[in-house]
Amino acid sequence: MSALVRPGTIALLLAVLTPGAAPARPARTAENVLVVTLDGFRWQELFEGADESFMDAKQGGVKDVPGLKARYLRDAAEARREALLPFLWGTVAKQGQVFGNPARKAAARITNGLKFSYPGYSELFCGVADPRIDSNAKKDNPNLSVLEFLNGRPGFKDRVEAVCTWDVFPFIFRSKQNGLRVQAGWEPIRAEKLTDREAGLNAVMDRLPRYWPDNVFDVFTTGAARSALERRKPRVLYVGLGETDEWGHGRRYDLYLDAANKADRFLAETWAWLQRDPQYKDKTALLVTTDHGRGGTRVDWTDHGKAVPGAEFIWAAVMGPGTPATGERENVEVTQSQIAATIARLVGEDFVAASPKAAPPLPVFGTK
Secondary structure, eight states, rough: OOOOHHHHHHHHHHHHHTTTOOOOOOOOOOOOEEEETTOOOOOHHHHHHGGGGGOHHHOOOOOOTTTTTHHHHSSSHHHHHHHHHHHHIIIHHHSEEEEEOOOGGGOOSSSSSSSSSSHHHHHHHSSSSSSOOOOOOOOOOOSSSSHHHTSSSSSTTOOOEESSSSSTHHHHTTHHHHEEEEESSEEEEOSOOOOHHHEEEEHHHHHSSSSTTOOHEEEEEEEEHHHHHHHOOOEEEEEEEOOHHHHHHOOHHHHHHHHHHHHHHHHHHHHHHHHHSTTTTEEEEEEEOOOOOSSSTTTTTTOOSSHHHHHTTTTTEHHHHHHHHEEEOOOOOOEGGGHHHHHOOOTTTOHHHHTSOOOOSSSSSOOO
16 A cells, blocks of 8 residues: 555545545534524514515504505515514525525424424424424423533533523523523513623613513513623523514504514614624624414414414524535425534534434534
8 A cells, every 4th residue: 555645644535535435524513503493473474574465453453554665564574584683584585594484495393293383492492303392381391402411511501501591491491400591471581790781771670670570571681692792702592582472363464574573673783782792703603583373364464373384394404614504405395303403513523423313413513
């Protein structure tokens, strides 16, 4: 054997050239990941934008809000969705990938069959539907979540956090058992010395009526998320927003759209901040998704659950190192259960090895 050719080089060439050889691993992975969910936000608005037929006070239950139609309605669906979610379509879709449009044969579905929040979030973060989780009761999840898994991996310990509007999340992530840092519901920001912004958020929270006793307004969750990034620089941060679901149940299509638009603004502002910080710039992945869908008509768009047709359809958007910019995906159907392993894979970790029942990652990764 020539001294110029090492045995390892030959093995590598054989692996590449041999038919059926194992696929190459991603060319890159991120060092950090930001995960954001918009509770109960429908695929219809994500891919088609605002629905004019829902903007009628009599038919859709929406108050006649001045300027609503001018703000969100356009002739073409692509223009409508960009008006509603400019960052997602102007940046995430162009630099990453979006799943879930049935019109492109790329539907994304939940597999738990129940079509409401706790089963959805458990499937999303644990990678498997569990029939034992059949309510929104505040009971600890019996399953390992990808956040708990990552918090136990080298380099991630105490650098994984969740900030959420809904006060059930500490139980979904069983944080009392594993020590995962989870801020949820009407819980103020806590620190030895609060910044002026943090103190202001806490003061306003204390004075507001608790319109939803178990769900805080998104502005407090986004504020706490920003504080977490600035104070502790987590490598994994989950932000669970909830107003889209609450205003949907309240039959307020105007505020449902407004909550989605403000969530998109949060994504844009946070992404811009991440790209100014040396720890995060060009080293961070973003994954945005939802826990369940809703009905598809003016009668049932406010609802979801086992008896609501179409509420099983969801969506997901991903961008970051190692995820090619292929845009809106076509001819590929995925499930909610694939998201947990995707979150881990984005930062170079293998969740399925730790939780073999979990589904494999979404097909988002490029190769060397």
